[in-house]
Amino acid sequence: MATAVMTTLDPKSRSAARGMSDLSIRNLFIIPTIVFLIVFNIFPLLYSLGYSFTDFRASSPAAANFVGLQNYRELLNDLFIWSNFAITAKYVIVSVVGQVVVGFGVALLLNRDIPLKGLLTTLLLLPMMLSMAVVGLFWKLLYDPSFGIINYTLGLGSFEWLSNPDMALYAVAITDIWMWSPFVMLLSLAGLSAVPKHLYEAAAIDRAGSFYTFFRITLPLVAPILMIAIIFRTMEAFKTFDLAYILTSQPTTEVISIRLYKMAFQEWQTGRSCALAYIVLIMILAITNIYVKYLNKVKER
């Protein structure tokens, strides 16, 4: 069946001269990828699932003992872990909503004929091309209460962005919004430029207001691609580590991946951290599934 849909090899090509069939060329390309995926993704995934039911510690030569669901039970009863999840949820909401509002807003502004549009778009994309660690380090300087440019510009005196437990998570989210809004902007721009012009012309003839045009034409047509941006950003925000780790060490910014890192590589509770990683994985899968269902619904419209 698979061979039937493949185009045939040009009989004059070098590969054909060497006696390679379509099938062998297909295998040549696909098998390494599959082997790579199995060795580096599927195998560790299953292996760590096994570990999650044991008390294994990578730092100890002692053999792993099967403990059943104990790791899962204890993790789900741990108040600190729940507070890590709550922090992560808050971070995801603030950061993704911020990115969508800013990114889509900038895309709307750019979706018209303006001089130097190409250059402007490229410049706006710069933040997301930087390394997370670099962004974290220089935003730490920008936020500094004594000499940071943010307090200086906004006239906030010595406002403590990162050491104030209530503010720190928002400060991290603002940095994330700055860095990743361009990504939402880029996808939105692609969606916006694909909206047929004649729809706007028809709306203009019908004297539709700009509010009506936006909600009835622009938004529904851009929605599928915007949803994809939201899915990507939600998954990324849920897994966020670098920015929060570099910027601040407040307990109020200890998102779940930081807790996971500490559990796995500082405490060396390998079995338990595997269980936590699975809990996180299941949550991300569930959230993504909800989004994908919604995406399909939007597409059907």
Place this chain on the structure above:
Amino acid sequence: MRKTVTSMLAGIGLVLACGTSVYAQDKELTIFWAEWDPANYLQELVNLYEAESGVKVTVETTPWSDFQTKAFTEFNAKGSAYDMVVGDSQWIGAASEAGHYVDLTDFFNKHNLKEVMAPATVKYYAEYPSNSGKYWSIPAEGDAVGWSYRKDWFEDPKEMEAFKAKYGYDLGVPKDWKQLRDIAEFFHRPDEKRYGVAIYTDNSYDALVMGVENAIFSFGGELGDYATYKVDGIINSEQNVKALEAYKELYSFTPPGWAKAFFIEDNQAITENLAAMSMNYFAFFPALINEASNPNAKATGFFANPPGPNGDQFAALGGQGISVVSYSQNQEEAMKFLEWFIKDETQKKWAELGGYTASAKVLESPEFQNATPYNKAFYETMFKVKDFWATPEYAELLIQMNQRVYPYITGGQGTAKEVLDALAADWNATFKKYNRVK
């Protein structure tokens, strides 16, 4: 085409052959340590070893925040990248029980290092379990927490007069924690951008815990009974509650944004005219008497951690011992290096370069004690130091302490008693999990 390939292969072969022969001639040792000044001093020291023996020794470093993770990742993988490691004192349980360190008991006894090195360094850097007579490291960098202060601020006649009028006694080096608090309060003037005190608050590794330990130990408290793993009534004792409250009060006299401060920030507090007093490891004091790194070098003084209300005087131990990694392929060479390292003249040279030797003879010499303004305080402190748990699960204990104490110190959440009761419960649960207690 075939000719080109053949000649290229021949070329590669030749390079490899030469490379191997060079490699076989030169013996190399790698020591792993954290990225800080003493590691640079150690590199200078081992260069002398290379000149003597022809064995090249490299001190490889990584930032403090990654040090533990990177070292244990390498150990757990049974990697041979490092021949020796200058590991933190609290690692010794985890590393010895898991077989990452070579047992140095015979070496220790052969050279009578129990007598040669200062007692506290032997107890905390080398021996595990406590009082077992089994040794895993050679005390290398002695260290403890001390204090630096601005002599010019303290000796300003106007300040002295105002201080005496307010508190009823003379302004000077604090004689106890009460005076430390008063002086911090006195110099805390946010409108002048001057603050009372700089303390450790970073909760990513052991900084905050070390800072709190200074208060706890000097208030006469303990973290627990290290032999029986009993913590109830010890970590949440009356003294510890008072000590934690005192540390929290000091936090209110720190510069703005002081919720993630460790050694860099605490030294900056002195160099940038931010604070009157600053807590730091002795290992970071060389930078404070160097005019290139501290414009206030001449006006900087030092003192040992002051006693608490009952006259107990202790300090949190820092510092590390040097251990041979079990997976090293150059263990024999590493042992030869250690033989050289423990020699009196090497230890003397080590102290001259800026390293904090643990050699009792060097520490006691007037030459050492008068070499810098803080060496005498260091010598005194090294005989009254206490350390954190060294059990294999110390990292969990550390994180639990950070989780409980940090929100209280920096965010004012809960009371000291609630925090320490909760911590006692956490630690009990951890010890139960590892069958340390029944």
